[in-house]
Amino acid sequence: MKREFAVIGLGRFGGSICMELSREGFNVLAIDMEEDKVNEFRNIASHAVIADTTDEQVLKELGIRNIEHVIVAIGENIQASILTTIMLKELGIKKITVKAQNDYHEKVLNKIGADHVVHPERDMGKRLAHKIISNNILDYLELSDEHSIVEVQAGKKMAGRSLIALDIRAAYGCNVVAIKQGNEINVSPSPDAELGADDILIVIGADRDIGRFERSLADD
Incomplete structure (x- = not known):
């Protein structure tokens, strides 16, 4: 059986999730209070309802209890977001992901049992800031308050050198978990592997260590 999802709130965030899940072939129940938003997704989601x-x-x-994972992407109405999350918990939904508007909202959502809380605007801002800071940073993903995983282009400073020569783990406290070379991904790469300028390193570590690594080895 296909996994089933419900997306509550069809703004930019919820709408993009609904569209992508539907594109991947999953059954999606799309829900919003506004008729025009629901109408946009009638031919995209498996079911689209005003509710x-x-x-x-x-x-x-709506049979929401039969759905494995519900994404609450309600926009600015924090009260509706919280009440909806409480209702879903009481109905025994296995997994609930909720969009938070601010840190206070996140604290409340965590207390009432949301399984995963996301800050799409804040997280996108952080990712963009890291790209702006360093020409080498291609992508950034926050793992916790203090740890992240980044994609770093090797660039001129690292080109022609091996991981063991760069001594990234000892010098910066970061770990290179994979290297992208063209369309290939080398997981747990050999420390003797020589890097090319276009190679992409997948680096995991504490934010402060990643920052030192960026500043030291990134191209000017």
Whole structure:
């Protein structure tokens, strides 16, 4: 059986999730209070309905209890987001992902049992900031408050040198977990592997260590 998802809130964030899950072939129940937004997804999602998800009876009638993973992507109405999350928890939904508007909202969502809380605007801002800071940073993913994983282009300073010569782990406290060379990904690369300027290193570590690594080895 195909995995089933529900997306509540069809703004830019929820709408993009709904579109991508549907494109990947999953069954998606798309829900919003506004008719025009629902109409946009009638031919994209498996089902698209106008509904108030703060009403427990409405959720039951939608058969939400049969859905494995619900994404709450309600926009600026924090109260509706919180109430919807509470209702979903009470109905026994296995996994609930919720979009948070701010840190206070996130704290409340964590207390009421959201399985995963996301800050799409904040996280995108951090990723963009890291790209702006260094010409070598291609992508950035926050793993926790203090640890991240980044894609770093080797560039001129690292080209022609091996991982063992760069001594990244000892010198900076970071770990190179993979190297992308063209369309190939070399997981757990040999320390003797020589890097090319266009190679991409997948580096994991504490933010402060990654920062030192960027500043020392990134091209000017």
